[in-house]
Amino acid sequence: MKWAVCHPSDHLLDPSCGDGRFITLHRNSTGVERDREALAKAVTGAPWATIYERDFFSWAQETSQRFDCAAGNPPFIRYQRWQGQVRDDALALCARLGVSFSSLTSSWAPFLAATTLLLKPGGRMAFVVPAEIGHATYSAPLLEYLARSFAIVHVVAVRTKIFADLSEDCWLLYTDGFGDRTDHFRLSSRAVFSHTDELPREFERVALTEWRSIRSRLRPFLLPASIRSLYRELQDDSRTLRLGDVARVGIGYVTGDNDFFHLRPSEAAVSSIPQEFLRPSVRNARTLPQKAVTHATVRAWLNRDEPVLLLRLTACQALPASIQRYLDTPEAERAKQTYKCRMRDPWYVVPDVHVPDAFLSCMSGAGAALVANLAKCVCTNSVHALRLKNGISVEALQQGWNTPLTRLSCELEGHPLGGGLRKLEPREAANLVLPNTRLPVSREDTLLQEGIDIMKRWRHCV
Numbered sequence: 001m002k003w004a005v006c007h008p009s010d011h012l013l014d015p016s017c018g019d020g021r022f023i024t025l026h027r028n029s030t031g032v033e034r035d036r037e038a039l040a041k042a043v044t045g046a047p048w049a050t051i052y053e054r055d056f057f058s059w060a061q062e063t064s065q066r067f068d069c070a071a072g073n074p075p076f077i078r079y080q081r082w083q084g085q086v087r088d089d090a091l092a093l094c095a096r097l098g099v100s101f102s103s104l105t106s107s108w109a110p111f112l113a114a115t116t117l118l119l120k121p122g123g124r125m126a127f128v129v130p131a132e133i134g135h136a137t138y139s140a141p142l143l144e145y146l147a148r149s150f151a152i153v154h155v156v157a158v159r160t161k162i163f164a165d166l167s168e169d170c171w172l173l174y175t176d177g178f179g180d181r182t183d184h185f186r187l188s189s190r191a192v193f194s195h196t197d198e199l200p201r202e203f204e205r206v207a208l209t210e211w212r213s214i215r216s217r218l219r220p221f222l223l224p225a226s227i228r229s230l231y232r233e234l235q236d237d238s239r240t241l242r243l244g245d246v247a248r249v250g251i252g253y254v255t256g257d258n259d260f261f262h263l264r265p266s267e268a269a270v271s272s273i274p275q276e277f278l279r280p281s282v283r284n285a286r287t288l289p290q291k292a293v294t295h296a297t298v299r300a301w302l303n304r305d306e307p308v309l310l311l312r313l314t315a316c317q318a319l320p321a322s323i324q325r326y327l328d329t330p331e332a333e334r335a336k337q338t339y340k341c342r343m344r345d346p347w348y349v350v351p352d353v354h355v356p357d358a359f360l361s362c363m364s365g366a367g368a369a370l371v372a373n374l375a376k377c378v379c380t381n382s383v384h385a386l387r388l389k390n391g392i393s394v395e396a397l398q399q400g401w402n403t404p405l406t407r408l409s410c411e412l413e414g415h416p417l418g419g420g421l422r423k424l425e426p427r428e429a430a431n432l433v434l435p436n437t438r439l440p441v442s443r444e445d446t447l448l449q450e451g452i453d454i455m456k457r458w459r460h461c462v
Protein backbone atom coordinates (compact mmCIF):
# COMPACT_ATOMS: atom_id res chain seq x y z
CA MET A 1 0.00 0.00 0.00
CA LYS A 2 2.87 2.33 0.91
CA TRP A 3 4.23 1.74 -2.61
CA ALA A 4 1.09 3.11 -4.24
CA VAL A 5 0.27 6.06 -1.95
CA CYS A 6 2.78 8.92 -2.27
CA HIS A 7 0.86 11.70 -0.45
CA PRO A 8 -1.74 11.61 2.33
CA SER A 9 -4.18 13.33 -0.05
CA ASP A 10 -3.86 10.64 -2.74
CA HIS A 11 -7.17 9.01 -3.57
CA LEU A 12 -6.71 5.22 -3.36
CA LEU A 13 -8.90 2.56 -4.98
CA ASP A 14 -9.03 -1.10 -3.93
CA PRO A 15 -11.17 -2.78 -6.64
CA SER A 16 -11.85 -5.89 -4.51
CA CYS A 17 -11.38 -4.64 -0.98
CA GLY A 18 -12.64 -7.73 0.88
CA ASP A 19 -12.60 -7.06 4.62
CA GLY A 20 -10.74 -3.82 4.00
CA ARG A 21 -7.15 -4.80 4.74
CA PHE A 22 -5.80 -2.13 2.37
CA ILE A 23 -8.32 0.67 2.74
CA THR A 24 -7.97 0.70 6.54
CA LEU A 25 -4.39 1.87 6.01
CA HIS A 26 -5.27 5.10 4.19
CA ARG A 27 -7.83 7.79 5.03
CA ASN A 28 -8.71 8.82 1.48
CA SER A 29 -9.77 5.51 0.05
CA THR A 30 -12.55 3.88 -1.96
CA GLY A 31 -13.26 0.17 -2.05
CA VAL A 32 -15.46 -2.08 -4.16
CA GLU A 33 -16.60 -5.47 -2.90
CA ARG A 34 -19.45 -7.72 -3.95
CA ASP A 35 -19.51 -9.92 -0.87
CA ARG A 36 -21.82 -8.44 1.76
CA GLU A 37 -20.15 -10.11 4.75
CA ALA A 38 -16.65 -9.00 3.76
CA LEU A 39 -17.98 -5.53 2.98
CA ALA A 40 -19.53 -5.19 6.47
CA LYS A 41 -16.10 -5.87 7.99
CA ALA A 42 -14.50 -3.33 5.68
CA VAL A 43 -17.05 -0.68 6.74
CA THR A 44 -16.26 -1.36 10.41
CA GLY A 45 -12.49 -1.24 9.79
CA ALA A 46 -12.49 1.86 7.58
CA PRO A 47 -15.62 3.91 8.48
CA TRP A 48 -14.15 6.90 6.63
CA ALA A 49 -13.88 5.07 3.32
CA THR A 50 -16.44 5.00 0.52
CA ILE A 51 -17.25 1.38 -0.19
CA TYR A 52 -19.50 0.16 -3.00
CA GLU A 53 -21.28 -3.17 -2.83
CA ARG A 54 -20.92 -3.96 -6.50
CA ASP A 55 -19.34 -6.15 -9.12
CA PHE A 56 -16.16 -4.23 -9.87
CA PHE A 57 -16.33 -4.56 -13.65
CA SER A 58 -19.80 -3.10 -14.01
CA TRP A 59 -19.01 -0.35 -11.49
CA ALA A 60 -15.80 0.51 -13.35
CA GLN A 61 -17.77 1.15 -16.54
CA GLU A 62 -20.28 3.44 -14.83
CA THR A 63 -18.21 5.55 -12.46
CA SER A 64 -16.70 8.85 -13.52
CA GLN A 65 -14.29 8.89 -10.57
CA ARG A 66 -10.57 8.73 -11.29
CA PHE A 67 -7.89 7.78 -8.73
CA ASP A 68 -4.28 8.69 -8.01
CA CYS A 69 -3.45 5.11 -7.15
CA ALA A 70 -4.83 1.61 -6.72
CA ALA A 71 -3.73 -1.23 -4.46
CA GLY A 72 -5.07 -4.53 -3.25
CA ASN A 73 -5.20 -8.25 -3.55
CA PRO A 74 -7.46 -9.15 -6.49
CA PRO A 75 -9.40 -12.43 -6.48
CA PHE A 76 -7.49 -15.38 -7.93
CA ILE A 77 -10.36 -17.30 -9.52
CA ARG A 78 -9.14 -19.85 -12.06
CA TYR A 79 -10.82 -20.05 -15.46
CA GLN A 80 -12.58 -23.33 -14.61
CA ARG A 81 -14.54 -21.54 -11.86
CA TRP A 82 -14.64 -18.05 -13.38
CA GLN A 83 -17.56 -18.34 -15.75
CA GLY A 84 -20.76 -16.54 -16.69
CA GLN A 85 -21.80 -13.01 -17.46
CA VAL A 86 -19.39 -11.26 -15.04
CA ARG A 87 -16.45 -13.02 -16.71
CA ASP A 88 -17.74 -12.28 -20.25
CA ASP A 89 -18.31 -8.60 -19.40
CA ALA A 90 -14.86 -8.36 -17.79
CA LEU A 91 -13.15 -9.83 -20.86
CA ALA A 92 -15.18 -7.57 -23.17
CA LEU A 93 -14.16 -4.51 -21.13
CA CYS A 94 -10.49 -5.54 -21.33
CA ALA A 95 -10.82 -6.08 -25.08
CA ARG A 96 -12.07 -2.48 -25.39
CA LEU A 97 -8.92 -1.39 -23.53
CA GLY A 98 -6.88 -3.34 -26.08
CA VAL A 99 -6.03 -6.33 -23.86
CA SER A 100 -7.27 -9.54 -25.34
CA PHE A 101 -7.46 -12.28 -22.75
CA SER A 102 -8.41 -15.83 -23.67
CA SER A 103 -11.12 -17.70 -21.78
CA LEU A 104 -8.31 -19.53 -19.90
CA THR A 105 -7.54 -16.36 -17.96
CA SER A 106 -7.63 -16.25 -14.19
CA SER A 107 -9.70 -13.36 -12.76
CA TRP A 108 -6.86 -11.29 -11.25
CA ALA A 109 -5.40 -10.30 -14.65
CA PRO A 110 -8.61 -8.64 -16.01
CA PHE A 111 -9.06 -7.01 -12.58
CA LEU A 112 -5.72 -5.25 -12.96
CA ALA A 113 -6.31 -4.28 -16.59
CA ALA A 114 -9.75 -2.85 -15.77
CA THR A 115 -8.36 -0.92 -12.78
CA THR A 116 -6.16 1.12 -15.12
CA LEU A 117 -9.35 2.52 -16.66
CA LEU A 118 -9.89 4.44 -13.41
CA LEU A 119 -6.40 5.91 -12.94
CA LYS A 120 -5.48 9.56 -13.43
CA PRO A 121 -2.54 10.26 -15.75
CA GLY A 122 0.68 9.52 -13.85
CA GLY A 123 -1.19 7.11 -11.54
CA ARG A 124 0.31 4.09 -9.75
CA MET A 125 -0.75 0.57 -8.84
CA ALA A 126 0.57 -1.92 -6.27
CA PHE A 127 -1.02 -5.37 -6.23
CA VAL A 128 -0.48 -8.81 -4.85
CA VAL A 129 -0.46 -11.18 -7.84
CA PRO A 130 -0.11 -14.95 -8.17
CA ALA A 131 3.40 -16.16 -9.06
CA GLU A 132 1.78 -17.33 -12.32
CA ILE A 133 2.56 -13.83 -13.58
CA GLY A 134 6.03 -15.29 -14.15
CA HIS A 135 4.99 -18.05 -16.54
CA ALA A 136 1.25 -18.38 -17.34
CA THR A 137 0.37 -17.77 -20.97
CA TYR A 138 -2.55 -15.57 -19.95
CA SER A 139 -0.18 -13.22 -18.04
CA ALA A 140 1.51 -12.14 -21.26
CA PRO A 141 -1.31 -9.90 -22.62
CA LEU A 142 -1.53 -8.17 -19.23
CA LEU A 143 2.22 -7.51 -19.04
CA GLU A 144 2.25 -6.30 -22.66
CA TYR A 145 -0.58 -3.91 -21.85
CA LEU A 146 1.08 -2.64 -18.67
CA ALA A 147 4.33 -2.00 -20.57
CA ARG A 148 2.49 0.20 -23.08
CA SER A 149 0.53 2.00 -20.35
CA PHE A 150 3.06 2.75 -17.59
CA ALA A 151 6.55 4.26 -17.37
CA ILE A 152 7.55 1.62 -14.79
CA VAL A 153 6.42 -1.98 -14.51
CA HIS A 154 8.18 -3.63 -11.59
CA VAL A 155 7.59 -7.27 -10.61
CA VAL A 156 8.89 -8.48 -7.25
CA ALA A 157 9.22 -12.26 -7.11
CA VAL A 158 8.93 -13.63 -3.59
CA ARG A 159 10.06 -17.19 -2.93
CA THR A 160 8.43 -17.93 0.41
CA LYS A 161 4.74 -17.48 1.11
CA ILE A 162 3.56 -13.89 1.64
CA PHE A 163 0.28 -15.15 3.10
CA ALA A 164 0.64 -18.25 5.26
CA ASP A 165 -3.08 -19.07 4.79
CA LEU A 166 -2.93 -18.99 0.96
CA SER A 167 -1.84 -22.13 -0.89
CA GLU A 168 -0.81 -19.99 -3.86
CA ASP A 169 2.68 -18.49 -4.21
CA CYS A 170 2.32 -14.72 -4.49
CA TRP A 171 4.51 -12.08 -6.09
CA LEU A 172 4.04 -8.30 -6.10
CA LEU A 173 3.45 -5.92 -8.96
CA TYR A 174 4.13 -2.19 -8.93
CA THR A 175 3.42 0.15 -11.83
CA ASP A 176 3.99 3.90 -12.01
CA GLY A 177 3.51 6.68 -14.55
CA PHE A 178 0.16 5.77 -16.10
CA GLY A 179 -0.12 7.17 -19.63
CA ASP A 180 3.54 6.56 -20.46
CA ARG A 181 5.23 3.37 -21.74
CA THR A 182 8.36 1.31 -21.18
CA ASP A 183 10.50 -1.10 -23.19
CA HIS A 184 11.52 -3.22 -20.20
CA PHE A 185 10.28 -4.75 -16.99
CA ARG A 186 12.01 -4.40 -13.66
CA LEU A 187 12.36 -7.72 -11.86
CA SER A 188 13.52 -8.08 -8.28
CA SER A 189 13.58 -11.25 -6.25
CA ARG A 190 13.26 -11.79 -2.53
CA ALA A 191 13.55 -14.97 -0.50
CA VAL A 192 11.12 -13.54 2.05
CA PHE A 193 9.02 -10.44 2.11
CA SER A 194 7.62 -8.45 4.98
CA HIS A 195 4.73 -6.01 4.66
CA THR A 196 6.94 -3.14 5.80
CA ASP A 197 9.50 -3.67 3.04
CA GLU A 198 10.20 -0.79 0.66
CA LEU A 199 9.98 -1.21 -3.10
CA PRO A 200 13.32 -2.92 -3.92
CA ARG A 201 15.93 -0.56 -5.35
CA GLU A 202 17.93 -3.28 -7.11
CA PHE A 203 16.33 -5.00 -10.07
CA GLU A 204 17.11 -6.84 -13.28
CA ARG A 205 16.19 -4.91 -16.45
CA VAL A 206 14.27 -7.37 -18.60
CA ALA A 207 13.95 -6.04 -22.14
CA LEU A 208 10.53 -6.78 -23.61
CA THR A 209 12.18 -8.13 -26.74
CA GLU A 210 14.14 -10.68 -24.71
CA TRP A 211 11.10 -11.57 -22.59
CA ARG A 212 9.06 -12.15 -25.77
CA SER A 213 11.82 -14.35 -27.21
CA ILE A 214 11.38 -16.83 -24.35
CA ARG A 215 7.63 -17.18 -24.72
CA SER A 216 6.92 -14.12 -22.56
CA ARG A 217 8.06 -15.67 -19.30
CA LEU A 218 9.66 -13.75 -16.46
CA ARG A 219 10.51 -16.80 -14.37
CA PRO A 220 13.71 -17.73 -16.27
CA PHE A 221 15.07 -14.27 -15.36
CA LEU A 222 15.30 -15.47 -11.76
CA LEU A 223 18.50 -17.19 -12.91
CA PRO A 224 21.80 -15.30 -12.94
CA ALA A 225 22.63 -13.84 -16.37
CA SER A 226 25.60 -16.24 -16.76
CA ILE A 227 23.32 -19.30 -16.57
CA ARG A 228 20.69 -17.75 -18.85
CA SER A 229 23.19 -16.95 -21.55
CA LEU A 230 24.78 -20.42 -21.30
CA TYR A 231 21.33 -21.99 -21.74
CA ARG A 232 20.63 -19.73 -24.71
CA GLU A 233 23.98 -20.63 -26.32
CA LEU A 234 23.34 -24.34 -25.85
CA GLN A 235 19.84 -23.98 -27.32
CA ASP A 236 21.37 -22.55 -30.48
CA ASP A 237 24.29 -25.03 -30.55
CA SER A 238 24.31 -27.47 -33.48
CA ARG A 239 24.97 -30.29 -30.99
CA THR A 240 21.58 -29.81 -29.37
CA LEU A 241 18.01 -30.25 -30.54
CA ARG A 242 14.47 -29.58 -29.39
CA LEU A 243 12.33 -32.58 -28.47
CA GLY A 244 9.71 -31.24 -30.89
CA ASP A 245 12.23 -31.61 -33.78
CA VAL A 246 12.33 -35.37 -33.31
CA ALA A 247 9.04 -36.29 -31.66
CA ARG A 248 5.38 -35.38 -31.61
CA VAL A 249 4.28 -34.94 -28.01
CA GLY A 250 0.61 -35.64 -27.36
CA ILE A 251 -1.65 -36.61 -24.52
CA GLY A 252 -3.04 -40.06 -23.91
CA TYR A 253 -6.73 -40.98 -24.06
CA VAL A 254 -9.44 -39.79 -21.65
CA THR A 255 -12.03 -42.41 -20.67
CA GLY A 256 -14.38 -40.39 -18.46
CA ASP A 257 -14.37 -43.17 -15.84
CA ASN A 258 -11.01 -44.88 -15.45
CA ASP A 259 -12.28 -47.40 -12.90
CA PHE A 260 -14.95 -48.69 -15.28
CA PHE A 261 -12.80 -48.75 -18.41
CA HIS A 262 -9.73 -50.36 -16.82
CA LEU A 263 -10.13 -53.94 -15.64
CA ARG A 264 -8.01 -56.20 -13.50
CA PRO A 265 -7.23 -59.57 -15.16
CA SER A 266 -9.41 -61.22 -12.47
CA GLU A 267 -12.34 -58.90 -13.30
CA ALA A 268 -11.94 -59.53 -17.03
CA ALA A 269 -12.01 -63.28 -16.31
CA VAL A 270 -15.14 -63.05 -14.12
CA SER A 271 -16.91 -61.00 -16.83
CA SER A 272 -15.56 -63.27 -19.62
CA ILE A 273 -14.22 -60.30 -21.62
CA PRO A 274 -12.31 -61.68 -24.62
CA GLN A 275 -8.60 -60.77 -24.85
CA GLU A 276 -8.97 -58.94 -28.15
CA PHE A 277 -11.05 -56.24 -26.44
CA LEU A 278 -8.42 -55.52 -23.78
CA ARG A 279 -5.23 -53.46 -24.20
CA PRO A 280 -2.49 -53.14 -21.53
CA SER A 281 -2.22 -49.49 -20.59
CA VAL A 282 0.08 -47.13 -18.71
CA ARG A 283 -2.38 -45.48 -16.33
CA ASN A 284 0.04 -43.10 -14.64
CA ALA A 285 3.72 -42.22 -14.37
CA ARG A 286 4.11 -44.11 -11.07
CA THR A 287 3.77 -47.40 -12.93
CA LEU A 288 6.57 -46.56 -15.37
CA PRO A 289 9.87 -48.44 -15.08
CA GLN A 290 13.07 -46.43 -15.55
CA LYS A 291 13.99 -47.22 -19.15
CA ALA A 292 11.36 -49.27 -20.94
CA VAL A 293 7.94 -50.85 -20.61
CA THR A 294 8.65 -54.42 -21.78
CA HIS A 295 6.55 -57.56 -22.07
CA ALA A 296 8.04 -58.58 -18.71
CA THR A 297 6.76 -55.30 -17.19
CA VAL A 298 3.24 -55.98 -18.46
CA ARG A 299 3.39 -59.61 -17.22
CA ALA A 300 4.37 -58.32 -13.77
CA TRP A 301 1.37 -55.92 -13.76
CA LEU A 302 -0.97 -58.73 -14.77
CA ASN A 303 0.51 -61.14 -12.20
CA ARG A 304 -0.18 -58.54 -9.53
CA ASP A 305 -3.75 -58.30 -10.86
CA GLU A 306 -3.45 -54.56 -11.44
CA PRO A 307 -6.30 -52.70 -13.22
CA VAL A 308 -4.31 -52.00 -16.37
CA LEU A 309 -6.49 -53.55 -19.09
CA LEU A 310 -8.28 -50.91 -21.13
CA LEU A 311 -11.67 -51.99 -22.47
CA ARG A 312 -11.05 -51.07 -26.11
CA LEU A 313 -14.23 -51.11 -28.17
CA THR A 314 -14.89 -49.63 -31.58
CA ALA A 315 -18.13 -48.24 -32.98
CA CYS A 316 -18.72 -50.62 -35.88
CA GLN A 317 -17.93 -53.79 -33.99
CA ALA A 318 -20.40 -56.52 -33.06
CA LEU A 319 -20.13 -56.87 -29.30
CA PRO A 320 -20.13 -60.31 -27.68
CA ALA A 321 -22.82 -61.03 -25.10
CA SER A 322 -20.30 -60.88 -22.22
CA ILE A 323 -19.39 -57.30 -23.14
CA GLN A 324 -23.04 -56.36 -23.56
CA ARG A 325 -23.58 -57.61 -20.01
CA TYR A 326 -20.61 -55.56 -18.76
CA LEU A 327 -22.11 -52.47 -20.43
CA ASP A 328 -25.36 -53.08 -18.56
CA THR A 329 -23.86 -53.22 -15.05
CA PRO A 330 -24.54 -50.49 -12.42
CA GLU A 331 -20.86 -49.44 -12.85
CA ALA A 332 -21.57 -48.89 -16.55
CA GLU A 333 -24.62 -46.79 -15.65
CA ARG A 334 -22.39 -44.59 -13.48
CA ALA A 335 -19.75 -44.30 -16.22
CA LYS A 336 -22.44 -43.35 -18.78
CA GLN A 337 -23.37 -40.31 -16.67
CA THR A 338 -19.86 -38.80 -16.72
CA TYR A 339 -19.35 -35.75 -18.90
CA LYS A 340 -16.95 -37.45 -21.33
CA CYS A 341 -19.22 -40.45 -21.88
CA ARG A 342 -22.28 -38.25 -22.38
CA MET A 343 -20.38 -36.30 -25.04
CA ARG A 344 -19.59 -39.29 -27.26
CA ASP A 345 -21.57 -41.74 -29.31
CA PRO A 346 -21.46 -44.61 -28.55
CA TRP A 347 -20.51 -43.74 -24.98
CA TYR A 348 -18.31 -46.80 -24.50
CA VAL A 349 -15.86 -46.12 -27.36
CA VAL A 350 -12.82 -44.40 -25.87
CA PRO A 351 -11.29 -42.16 -28.56
CA ASP A 352 -7.63 -41.33 -29.25
CA VAL A 353 -6.22 -44.69 -28.17
CA HIS A 354 -2.79 -44.95 -29.81
CA VAL A 355 0.39 -46.94 -29.29
CA PRO A 356 3.20 -44.39 -28.80
CA ASP A 357 6.92 -45.07 -29.18
CA ALA A 358 7.66 -43.74 -25.70
CA PHE A 359 6.06 -42.24 -22.62
CA LEU A 360 7.02 -39.02 -20.90
CA SER A 361 6.01 -38.27 -17.32
CA CYS A 362 4.39 -34.86 -17.37
CA MET A 363 4.15 -34.10 -13.66
CA SER A 364 6.99 -34.70 -11.31
CA GLY A 365 8.99 -33.42 -8.37
CA ALA A 366 12.34 -34.45 -9.82
CA GLY A 367 13.27 -35.05 -13.47
CA ALA A 368 10.87 -36.09 -16.24
CA ALA A 369 11.07 -39.80 -17.13
CA LEU A 370 11.40 -40.81 -20.80
CA VAL A 371 10.46 -44.48 -21.13
CA ALA A 372 10.45 -46.64 -24.27
CA ASN A 373 7.25 -48.52 -25.12
CA LEU A 374 8.55 -51.95 -26.13
CA ALA A 375 5.32 -53.72 -25.15
CA LYS A 376 3.02 -51.71 -27.45
CA CYS A 377 0.99 -50.38 -24.52
CA VAL A 378 -1.47 -47.52 -24.78
CA CYS A 379 -1.67 -44.74 -22.18
CA THR A 380 -4.08 -42.42 -20.38
CA ASN A 381 -3.64 -38.65 -20.31
CA SER A 382 -1.69 -38.96 -17.03
CA VAL A 383 1.45 -39.33 -19.13
CA HIS A 384 2.47 -37.85 -22.47
CA ALA A 385 2.65 -40.04 -25.55
CA LEU A 386 5.67 -39.57 -27.82
CA ARG A 387 5.68 -40.51 -31.51
CA LEU A 388 9.22 -40.30 -32.86
CA LYS A 389 10.05 -38.73 -36.20
CA ASN A 390 13.08 -38.00 -38.39
CA GLY A 391 14.65 -41.40 -37.72
CA ILE A 392 15.58 -40.87 -34.08
CA SER A 393 15.46 -43.82 -31.69
CA VAL A 394 14.27 -43.79 -28.07
CA GLU A 395 17.74 -45.01 -26.99
CA ALA A 396 19.36 -42.02 -28.71
CA LEU A 397 16.97 -39.66 -26.91
CA GLN A 398 17.54 -41.40 -23.60
CA GLN A 399 21.31 -40.97 -23.90
CA GLY A 400 21.05 -37.22 -23.55
CA TRP A 401 18.00 -37.21 -21.32
CA ASN A 402 19.41 -37.05 -17.82
CA THR A 403 22.03 -34.44 -18.59
CA PRO A 404 22.05 -31.15 -16.65
CA LEU A 405 21.06 -29.39 -19.90
CA THR A 406 17.83 -31.34 -20.32
CA ARG A 407 17.02 -31.20 -16.62
CA LEU A 408 17.45 -27.41 -16.58
CA SER A 409 15.36 -27.29 -19.73
CA CYS A 410 12.54 -29.16 -17.90
CA GLU A 411 12.65 -26.45 -15.22
CA LEU A 412 12.61 -23.55 -17.69
CA GLU A 413 10.21 -24.89 -20.32
CA GLY A 414 7.82 -26.49 -17.78
CA HIS A 415 6.04 -24.66 -15.00
CA PRO A 416 5.55 -25.07 -11.25
CA LEU A 417 2.33 -26.64 -10.12
CA GLY A 418 2.50 -26.12 -6.34
CA GLY A 419 3.52 -28.64 -3.71
CA GLY A 420 7.02 -28.90 -5.22
CA LEU A 421 5.69 -30.37 -8.47
CA ARG A 422 6.59 -29.34 -11.99
CA LYS A 423 4.34 -29.82 -15.00
CA LEU A 424 5.22 -30.11 -18.67
CA GLU A 425 2.35 -29.46 -21.07
CA PRO A 426 2.83 -31.08 -24.50
CA ARG A 427 3.85 -27.77 -26.12
CA GLU A 428 6.31 -27.15 -23.26
CA ALA A 429 7.74 -30.65 -23.63
CA ALA A 430 8.22 -30.05 -27.37
CA ASN A 431 10.51 -27.13 -26.43
CA LEU A 432 12.81 -29.25 -24.26
CA VAL A 433 16.46 -28.95 -25.28
CA LEU A 434 18.58 -32.08 -25.34
CA PRO A 435 22.06 -32.96 -26.51
CA ASN A 436 22.18 -34.39 -30.01
CA THR A 437 25.03 -36.62 -28.95
CA ARG A 438 26.19 -36.95 -25.38
CA LEU A 439 27.84 -33.63 -24.54
CA PRO A 440 31.11 -34.10 -22.72
CA VAL A 441 30.83 -33.44 -19.00
CA SER A 442 32.33 -30.02 -18.66
CA ARG A 443 32.62 -27.05 -16.40
CA GLU A 444 29.36 -25.91 -17.97
CA ASP A 445 27.53 -28.72 -16.22
CA THR A 446 28.29 -27.18 -12.83
CA LEU A 447 26.68 -23.94 -13.95
CA LEU A 448 23.65 -25.76 -15.40
CA GLN A 449 23.29 -27.74 -12.16
CA GLU A 450 23.36 -24.48 -10.22
CA GLY A 451 20.48 -23.28 -12.43
CA ILE A 452 18.49 -26.47 -11.72
CA ASP A 453 18.98 -26.00 -7.97
CA ILE A 454 17.82 -22.38 -8.13
CA MET A 455 14.69 -23.18 -10.13
CA LYS A 456 13.87 -26.13 -7.86
CA ARG A 457 14.12 -23.87 -4.81
CA TRP A 458 11.65 -21.47 -6.48
CA ARG A 459 9.15 -24.27 -6.88
CA HIS A 460 9.79 -25.49 -3.32
CA CYS A 461 11.39 -28.76 -4.33
CA VAL A 462 14.53 -29.17 -2.24
Ligand SMILES: C[S@@+](CC[C@H](N)C(=O)[O-])C[C@H]1O[C@@H](n2cnc3c(N)ncnc32)[C@H](O)[C@@H]1O
Binds near residue numbers: 015017021034035086
Ligand atom coordinates in the same frame (compact mmCIF):
# COMPACT_ATOMS: atom_id res chain seq x y z
C1 LIG B 1 -8.35 -12.09 -2.28
S1 LIG B 1 -9.74 -11.22 -1.67
C2 LIG B 1 -8.96 -9.70 -1.30
C3 LIG B 1 -9.48 -9.04 -0.14
C4 LIG B 1 -8.59 -7.90 0.43
N1 LIG B 1 -8.09 -7.02 -0.58
C5 LIG B 1 -7.49 -8.49 1.27
O1 LIG B 1 -6.32 -8.42 0.90
O2 LIG B 1 -7.79 -9.06 2.31
C6 LIG B 1 -10.61 -10.90 -3.12
C7 LIG B 1 -11.98 -10.27 -2.91
O3 LIG B 1 -12.52 -9.98 -4.19
C8 LIG B 1 -13.93 -10.04 -4.09
N2 LIG B 1 -14.47 -10.16 -5.45
C9 LIG B 1 -14.43 -11.22 -6.28
N3 LIG B 1 -15.00 -10.93 -7.47
C10 LIG B 1 -15.41 -9.63 -7.39
C11 LIG B 1 -16.04 -8.76 -8.30
N4 LIG B 1 -16.37 -9.16 -9.54
N5 LIG B 1 -16.29 -7.49 -7.88
C12 LIG B 1 -15.95 -7.09 -6.64
N6 LIG B 1 -15.35 -7.88 -5.74
C13 LIG B 1 -15.05 -9.15 -6.11
C14 LIG B 1 -14.15 -11.26 -3.22
O4 LIG B 1 -15.42 -11.25 -2.62
C15 LIG B 1 -12.99 -11.12 -2.21
O5 LIG B 1 -13.42 -10.49 -1.04
